[in-house]
Amino acid sequence: MVAGAMKTLTEYLWFETQKKRELVRLTDTVAQLVKKAGIKEGFALVSAMHITAGVFVNDNEPGLFDDIWEWLEKLAPENPDYRHHQTGEDNGDAHLKSLLIHHQVMIPVTKSLLDLGPWQQIFYAEFDGQRRKRVIVKVMGD
Amino acid sequence: MVAGAMKTLTEYLWFETQKKRELVRLTDTVAQLVKKAGIKEGFALVSAMHITAGVFVNDNEPGLFDDIWEWLEKLAPENPDYRHHQTGEDNGDAHLKSLLIHHQVMIPVTKSLLDLGPWQQIFYAEFDGQRRKRVIVKVMGD
Amino acid sequence: MVAGAMKTLTEYLWFETQKKRELVRLTDTVAQLVKKAGIKEGFALVSAMHITAGVFVNDNEPGLFDDIWEWLEKLAPENPDYRHHQTGEDNGDAHLKSLLIHHQVMIPVTKSLLDLGPWQQIFYAEFDGQRRKRVIVKVMGD
Numbered sequence: 001m002v003a004g005a006m007k008t009l010t011e012y013l014w015f016e017t018q019k020k021r022e023l024v025r026l027t028d029t030v031a032q033l034v035k036k037a038g039i040k041e042g043f044a045l046v047s048a049m050h051i052t053a054g055v056f057v058n059d060n061e062p063g064l065f066d067d068i069w070e071w072l073e074k075l076a077p078e079n080p081d082y083r084h085h086q087t088g089e090d091n092g093d094a095h096l097k098s099l100l101i102h103h104q105v106m107i108p109v110t111k112s113l114l115d116l117g118p119w120q121q122i123f124y125a126e127f128d129g130q131r132r133k134r135v136i137v138k139v140m141g142d
Numbered sequence: 143m144v145a146g147a148m149k150t151l152t153e154y155l156w157f158e159t160q161k162k163r164e165l166v167r168l169t170d171t172v173a174q175l176v177k178k179a180g181i182k183e184g185f186a187l188v189s190a191m192h193i194t195a196g197v198f199v200n201d202n203e204p205g206l207f208d209d210i211w212e213w214l215e216k217l218a219p220e221n222p223d224y225r226h227h228q229t230g231e232d233n234g235d236a237h238l239k240s241l242l243i244h245h246q247v248m249i250p251v252t253k254s255l256l257d258l259g260p261w262q263q264i265f266y267a268e269f270d271g272q273r274r275k276r277v278i279v280k281v282m283g284d
Numbered sequence: 285m286v287a288g289a290m291k292t293l294t295e296y297l298w299f300e301t302q303k304k305r306e307l308v309r310l311t312d313t314v315a316q317l318v319k320k321a322g323i324k325e326g327f328a329l330v331s332a333m334h335i336t337a338g339v340f341v342n343d344n345e346p347g348l349f350d351d352i353w354e355w356l357e358k359l360a361p362e363n364p365d366y367r368h369h370q371t372g373e374d375n376g377d378a379h380l381k382s383l384l385i386h387h388q389v390m391i392p393v394t395k396s397l398l399d400l401g402p403w404q405q406i407f408y409a410e411f412d413g414q415r416r417k418r419v420i421v422k423v424m425g426d
Contacts, residue, residue, distance in 0.1 A: 059368075138257070
């Protein structure tokens, strides 16, 4: 057990992906922000600030990326008939993909490092890109 | 980086929806609780206390709500044959919908405000309503 | 509103399930760790450290467990054709199941107890077991 004074750090990561759908690895950036926050023990929230993007933790393996995209398309397919499209949007599937993959993760921080398993990597999942979008990283600890 | 003394606030929101399935927007209520907690920087956990409900962040758009309900019903359909129904329950689908949409979100708090993107709204998703159920809001920060 | 000094506790739970797929109830263990941490108010993160496992909160009902397994297999089936298998792995479905069920939950702690609803139980979901794997429990509060 460790006791101390609370510190927080808040930073916003901006993305403008070249493709409509893209995965961006965030692990190193989040680790640097934890270092900048100067905490030893705590949590780092990594959370998409848009409703057509996700953040998840999984393996950094390109074959798996293809499997994930194919799976997301199967479970939350592009479809011209979404009612959301009556607003003029065409990204109904991106909303559902965001709900499926979830939009945030909480990373434990131990001894100033991201306390991830050996294969765990943090990813930003863009489901409706080619425009500027943000992720918040909020670190809290002591 | 900001350092200070930790504060917490815990409140329970009660729901008794008129329909079996319903979405309830929580954003303003959570914002008021953050104000009441008196923190500047921290986190607000919004978490269903039942296993047949969810909490998610997405767009406040009625057409999308219909898309979400249709999608949830497709991926986790009502079905009389769930084994869970041998206990006398009839809400097996509500458990699966809760797992799919997830039962909680963590909202970052920055400068005393919910640090959400422009379209992000917090929703309670009732999958088996018409009875009293709760959501916990727990705020922690400084 | 309660103000105090922050404490943290970090522990790792090891699992080596006998079966490839298994659910392990963690509620009592997490409650003990919260007691050990000595906090009254705060959060306990329970997070799988592997990319082929999940952590979720739902009902402790064996019929439902069967429903959950069947549902996961339907939405993220075993399939020899995953591209991830070109690396020599055969657990592509376990990655997708992990994404679907999510790999972590945040449990609120109030008056030194897990602040869960009456039916909420914490589970570790093993999707590719029969080997040593870990869950981190990180408690933070005051």
